[in-house]
Amino acid sequence: MAYDNADVSQSVADRLNDALRDASPLEVLRRAHERFGAKLALVSSFGAESAVLLHMAAQIDPKIVVLFLDTGMLFGQTLDYRRSLANRLGLTGVRDLRPRFTDLSLQDPQSILHQTDIDGCCNIRKVIPLDAALSEFSGWITGRKRFQGGDRLRLRVVEEGTDGQIKFNPLANWSKDQIDAYMVEHDLPPHPLVPQGFLSIGCWPCTKPVEDGGDVRSGRWHGQDKTECGIHVARSPLAPDNVGGGI
Numbered sequence: 001m002a003y004d005n006a007d008v009s010q011s012v013a014d015r016l017n018d019a020l021r022d023a024s025p026l027e028v029l030r031r032a033h034e035r036f037g038a039k040l041a042l043v044s045s046f047g048a049e050s051a052v053l054l055h056m057a058a059q060i061d062p063k064i065v066v067l068f069l070d071t072g073m074l075f076g077q078t079l080d081y082r083r084s085l086a087n088r089l090g091l092t093g094v095r096d097l098r099p100r101f102t103d104l105s106l107q108d109p110q111s112i113l114h115q116t117d118i119d120g121c122c123n124i125r126k127v128i129p130l131d132a133a134l135s136e137f138s139g140w141i142t143g144r145k146r147f148q149g150g151d152r153l154r155l156r157v158v159e160e161g162t163d164g165q166i167k168f169n170p171l172a173n174w175s176k177d178q179i180d181a182y183m184v185e186h187d188l189p190p191h192p193l194v195p196q197g198f199l200s201i202g203c204w205p206c207t208k209p210v211e212d213g214g215d216v217r218s219g220r221w222h223g224q225d226k227t228e229c230g231i232h233v234a235r236s237p238l239a240p241d242n243v244g245g246g247i
């Protein structure tokens with residue numbers, strides 16, 4: 001049965017991807033919003049390049065739900081930026097997702113799990129809270145791009161999400177130059193750590209400035225065999241309820 005559902009959902013993601021693979025980011029967002037409406041969420045780190053997608057989303061629906069993972073280990077500058085940028089763009093649907101108290105008290109009571117088990121730390125601080133929040137949505141939007149490298153080199157504009165959701169990556173095709181040009185064109189404020197060389201920004205224990213000539217995400221989990229926190233890894237079979245008709 002699970003295979004039947006997976007096949008149906010795969011065809012929906014494939015069909016959407018065929019239709020939108022060369023569309024502009026704004027068009028991808030529009031089509032995603034038309035299709036899913038209030039069942040669509042945007043996941044944002046309010047990081048180095050987040051202002052671009054948030055600015056586009058605010059043009060389509062300033063009430064769109066924006067899910068922000070406040071892991072408890074973020075830079076203070078990120079928390080300040082999350083507040084000031086949301087206000088500036090008029091985004092009223094930002095939700096701060098925090099780790100469950102029981103997970104922290106049982107698995108990381110001293111906030112040092114990142115020193116011994118980074119996957120476990122990301123799991124309780126990112127994966128579990130996001131999975132719980134996404135359970136009410138049928139589609140979600142990410143800010144990933146191919147130029148960020150690693151597994152993202154093969155990123156599609158539309159793909160399967162976890163739990164049967166459809167996942168949109170409107171900026172998949174964009175280059176770093178296009179991102180930078182959009183920031184300038186729309187006078188968007190940079191994250192305060194970007195001028196200090198942080199080109200991708202996550203939790204403070206696991207983020208360093210990028211060295212000259214390094215990949216934009218090379219400062220994340222620097223020196224470790226880890227490039228993703230786990231929220232973009234498929235973990236469960238596809239569910240039938242979120243599978244709709246054609247676009």
Ligand code: SF4
Nearest residue numbers: 118121122125203206
């Ligand atoms: Fe923990 Fe580091 Fe993952 Fe943040 S990025 S949740 S501190 S392991």
